[in-house]
Amino acid sequence: MLDSDLAVLYGVETKVLLQAVKRNIDRFPSDFMFQLDNKEFAALRSQNVTSKTEGRGGRRTPPYVFSEQGVAMLATVL
Secondary structure: OOOHHHHHHHOOOOOHHHHHHHHOHOOOOOOOOOEOOHHHHHHHHHHHHOOOOOOOOOOOOOOOOEOOHHHHHHHHHH
16 A cells, blocks of 8 residues: 555645654565655656645655555554
């Protein structure tokens, strides 16, 4: 699942979710979480045709993706 989707699910901002992950990075091995590369990020953006929210420029960095185990671990650090 994408970090932004999980942030909505847990009722926090994406920024808060990623701060929690970075504070506990040793709990998230590469099979729990990884960041999309720029090519994958561009492909994801091209699939989601949405207008910008007024006053916001949209996401600037590729999102993190969490596996099932990563989602479970995220629940323990939030």
